[in-house]
Amino acid sequence: MYSATKQVLARPFANMQPQSRQALGLLVLAAALLLFPFYHANDADIASMANAAAYVTxxxxxxIVVGFAGLLDLGYAAFFAIGVYFYGVLTAYQVMPEWSGYWGPLAAMGLVEKINQGGPDLVHFTLSFWLALPAAALVTAAFGVLFGAPTLRLRGDYLAIVTLGFGEIVPIVFRNADSVTNGAAGLNGVASPTLFGFDFGVDATPYYYVGLFLVALLIYVSIRLRDGRVGRAWMAIREDETAASTMGVDLVKYKLLAFAIGAGFAGMTGVYYVAILQTATPDMFNFNVSAMLLVMVVLGGMGSVWGVVLGAFLLQIMQSWLLPDLNWALHGIGAAVGNDWLQTVDMVKTTQLIFGLILVFMMLFRREGLIPATRKTPPLDMQQQAAQVQRGGFVGMEKIGHWELRSGNALEVKDVTVKFGGLTALNKINIVVPEGGVVAVIGPNGSGKSTLFNVITGLVRADGGSILFQGAELLGLAPHTILEKGVARTFQNIRLFPNLTVLENVLIGQHARLKTGPIGAVLQSPAGKAEEKRARQWAVDIIGLFGNRLTPRLGQTVLGLSYANRRRVEIARALASQPKILLLDEPTAGMNPNETLELAEQIKSLHELGLTILLIEHKLDVVTRLAQNVIVLDHGEKIAEGPADVVRQDEEVLRAYLGRAGRDHVAAMAAKAAEAAAAEGPGHA
Amino acid sequence: MTAYDLALQQLINGFSLGSMYALLALGFTLVYGILELINFSHFNVFMVGSFVAFYVLEGFGVVGQNTIMTGLPLVGVLLAALAVTMLVTGGIGVGIERLLLRPLRAVKGPAAMILTIGVSYVLFNIVILGAGADSKNFPNPLPPIVFTFENAVLRMREILIWVISLLLMGGLTYFVGYTKLGKAMRATAQDPEAARMMGIDVDRVIMMAFFLGSALAGAGGMIFGLYYNYTSFIIGFSAGLRAFTAAVLGGIGNVPGAMLGGLLIGLIEAYSGAFIATAWTDVIIFSLLVLVLVFRPNGLLGRMAPNKS
Structure with a gap:
């Protein structure tokens, strides 16, 4: 039935491009909303719509804070309150200092006026609504940074509770600061906006259009941010902070940016909201508001712009139309059947119960929300899935150019010590990686190999020593700065951004090489657009290096990729950052012999292009094939160094890997083999 | 009343409030220690406990502050109210864990925490719809015996609150420290995976943590009523936040830490209310929460469970 109807209705649109179909849909929706006051001239309903607009924004x-950046903010209503009080205090008759000549210039600008209520002349603030919108956005954004700053180092769940605390503090401050805010009694007589001499007054329609404009504006801003470098950085933080920082995302900056922009939206909405109500009390901004907004975001789909719009709209409509209508219907039925309870029941009182149930059921059964942020991509057909095994290195390497040849040492690790409590993970380690060279680090589990990578990339603090990269000290730098200098890495236990696509993962690798900030993203500057286009092309080229392993899967989330493909994406992500040295942590772990060989040859081809590589690897044939120099770690000490075949014979290395008995066994076997070889004569190796 | 008298009086009040926060903080800490989950439903499990105690006491015919009992009937009524309250809230806690949180245990991210916010809302609104939005006059059958020290008064209700809290906290300390299930609980908090491999029934341990935590919250709810002489649907939020602050202050996951943190928060509330202004109490406590989290995230006594992220 449903599908048949859908087919009939969809027929006229079947030949349209998906983009133009979407555009047509948007156009129809916009027209319906713009004409709403004309075909539905009910002031109360238009007021509900204007109110709904506030909650949508x-x-x-x-x-932006919860969905994009993954920072669970439970005190978001605080920023809303700040916006409300910003405009309220600066237009209502709350704060009225005594008039003096200094106010003259402000009066000339129309920001204040001189009034007299009997007694001395007083200053009455008359901030224009239109000026207040952006000004409140800036002021609340500053508060966003202020509240965000102390919470940055906290884990996600602590962040929730601290923001909850801030959400409580702000209304309390407004209540207690009654000389400015009129305390618990609330603001009164907030000015209504005027436009070219027309006073908005109490009629809902003009507010409705302002609300519509704000919704459109903030949807546009959200989408622009989401689809560019800034949004990708936020989503990277949401998916995996550590990986994001090693791929060049400045965690502090981008978390604060999310807080600031999210708060700015709320501040702007506050101005709009209080202009409609023309009054406000501190109690209007309690936890219930923050919780309701969270319900809206969860219902629509965290991180999904259209989903959130739908979620907010549905819940507002439920409160202002659906439940009252339900009341009316139930009361009617009650009167008909003579049931007292039905005649008096008030469904509006169940609003918050419904909110609670929505949270519970969405979390249990549909965590991605009504309109998920990431759509499922159709599965590949058999032909696309069949891997063409690539031998002889990467394909399409001409597209990525080669690395400039330098002389000297790329990386010098000098006397680096790392301690975890009583455990010395690395003890005065010295490692040199020459420019263009490939050095491998091997050693038993727990020997300190990954700690070495972590200390080079800034994830672990050193307790002494020095790490020079092209002559500059890396110790003490944040991971994202180290990436900017050209040190990129992969992780032993793959750390991709699981809910993002292959393309997005690789694009995040380029974060440090791109420049577009939030303003550039919103304004769509030609330079920004060109940069984004180049970035996408570069990502596609890098992904193309792996032949058809990844290219058909560009739009798939990495969650669904095979293990080997995830390793490839991680290498592609690191390469996308245009590194000068690549740190590979067990790149072939978990791969079958064919895949291992394929990847080893690909790494070799990178070396041939001039890329410097530091490699951790267990498979000795890979090490032998690739590395000019092998360093052996055991219990945090460097126990051997040299070409692969020399290291393989080293007494200490054999003991570390095999123990004393094993070493003796290997020696005996070697002696036997040598005897046999001598007996068979030359020619057999 | 001199400042000295006031200080003495607030010491008494602070200890009573502190015992309540400590009982509530223990529930946060038990669950967080094992699941690393901030259980927002705990806020209103506490509130529901207060209502259960209210109805049980009224069921025994104790209404308001006018029904005075003595001797065995008094002890019997109080014990029955406490036991029923703790069983009911403990059961609610187990139900939340078993039916709602267990399916989400393998899910990463904030889903479980958001779910507990939802549960908290549901409990909150069920009470509003069922019991009404007006605050209730909480029954108190204790005889009006008053001891005075200088000008500070110590009433029977304080003694009762202290006795209940001491017994419950002593019992919990014994349970966690000296019983087999308690040891299993500590092991699970350290590493659930390893605990499971050592043959510990982790599901049972988690359920036990929810039962104990929620039962203690119920006792806390009854204490709230006895202390303030009223209860209302709204009490869960601010008491819950203060108790959570207490758990963090003591070192979340740390059982003695939650008790110490609870007492400190109770004293801070009592003294800041008396010597600064009640209106700023919440601001002071939340600022403390932020400061502790930023500068000493492991709390005063340190975290007992390692960070399992």
Whole structure:
């Protein structure tokens, strides 16, 4: 039935491009909303719509913090309150200092006026609504940074509770600071906006259009941010902070940016909201508001712009139309059947119960929300899935150019010591990686190999020593700065951004090489657009290096990729950052012999292009094939160094890997083999 | 009343409030220690406990502050109210864990925490719809015996609150420290995976943590009523936040830490209310929470469970 109807209705649109179909849909929706006051001239309903617009914009702001950046903010209503009080205090008759000549210039600008209520002349603030919108956005953004700053180092769940605390503190401050805010009694007589001499007054329609404009604006801003470098950085933080920072994302900057922009949305909405109500009390901004906004975001789909719009709209409509209508219907039925309870029941009182149930059921059964942020991509057909095994290195390497040849040492690790409590993970380690060279680090599990990578990339602090990269000290730098200098890495236990696509993962690798900030993203500057286009092409080229392993899967989330393909994406992500040295942590772990050989040859081809490589690897044939120099770690000490075949014979190395008995066994076997070889004569190796 | 008298009086009040926060903080800490989950439903499990105690006491015919009992009937009524309250809230806790949180245990991210916010809301609104939005006059059958020290008064209710709290906290300390299940609980908090491989029934341990935590919250809810002489649907939020602060202050996951943190928060509330202003109490406590989290995230006594992220 449903599908048949859908087919009939969809027929006229079947031949349209998906983009133009979407555009047509948007156009119809926009027209319907713009004409709403004309075909539905009910002031109360238009007021409900204007009110709903406020919650849509708030939910969009919260979505930036919670949905994009993954920072669970439970005190978001605080920023809303700040916006409300910003405009309220600066237009209502709350704060009225005594008039003096200094106010003259402000009066000339129309920001204040001189009034007299009997007694001395007083200053009445008359901030324009239109000026207040952006000004409140800036002021609340500053508060966003202020509240965000102390929470940055906290884990996600602590962040939730601290923001909850801030959400409580702000209304308390507004209540207690009654000389400025009129305390618990609330603001009164907030000015209504005027436009070219027309006073908005109490009629809902003009507010409705302002609300519509704000919704459109903030949807646009959200989408622009989401689809560019800034949004990718946020989503990278949401998916895996550590990986994001090693791929060049400045965690502090981008978390604060999310807080600031999210708060700015709320501040702007606050101005709009209080202009409609023309009054506000501190109690209007309690936890229930923050929780309701969270319900809207969760219902629509965290990180999904259209989902959040839908979620906020549905819940507002439920409160202002659906439940009252339900009341009316139930009361009617009650009167008909003579049931007292039905005649008096008030469904509006169940609103918050419904909110709670929505949270519970969405979390249990549909965590991605009504309109998920990531759509499922159709599965590949058999032909696309059949891997063409690539031998002889990468394909399409001409597209990525080669590395400039330098002389000297790329990386010098000098006397580096790392201690975890009583355990010395690395003890005065010295390692040199020459420019263009391939050095392998081997050693038993727990010997300190990954700690070495972590200390080079800034994830672990050293307790002494020095790490020079092209002559500059790396110790003490943040991971993202180390990446900017050209040190990229992969992780032993793959750390991709699981819910992002292959393309997005690789694009995040380029974060440090791109420049577009939030303003550039929103304004769509030609330079920004060109940069984004280049970035996408570069990502596609890098992904293309692996032949058809990854290219058909560009739009798939990495969650669904095979283990080997995830390793490839991680290498592609690191390569996308245009590294000068690549740190590979067991790149072939978990791969079968064919895949291992394929990858080993690919790494070799990178070396041939001039890339410097530091490699951790267990498979000795890979090490032998690739590395000019092998360093052996055991219990945090360097126990041997040299060409692969020399290291393989080293007494200490054999003992570390095989123990004393094993070493003797290997020696005996070697002696036997040598005897046999001598007996058979030359020619057999 | 001199400042000295006031300080003495607030010491008494602070200890009573502190015992309540400590009982509530223990529930946060038991669950967080094992699941690393901030259980927002705990806020309103506490509130529900207060209502259960209210109805049980009224069921025994104790209404308001006018029904005075003595001797065995008094002890019997109080014990029955406490036991029923703790069983009911403990059962609610187990139900939340078993039916709602267990399916989400393998899910990463904030899903489980968001779910507990939802559960908290549901409990909150069920109470509003069922019991009404007006605050209730909480029954108190204790005889009006008053001891005075200088000008500070110590009433029977304080003694009762202290006795209940001491017994419950002593019992919990014994349970966690000296019983087999308690040892299993500590092991699970350190590493659930390893505990499971050592033959510990982790599901049972988690359920036990929810039962104990929620039962203690129920006792806390009854104490709230006895202390303030009223209860209301709204009490869970601010008491819950303060108790969570207490758990963090003591070192979340740390059982003695939660008790110490609870007492400190109770004293801070009592003294800041008396010597600064009640209106700023929440601001002071939340600022403390932020400061502790930023500068000493492991709390005063340190985290007992390692960071399992």
């Amino acid at each position: 708030l939910a969009l702001g919260l979505n």
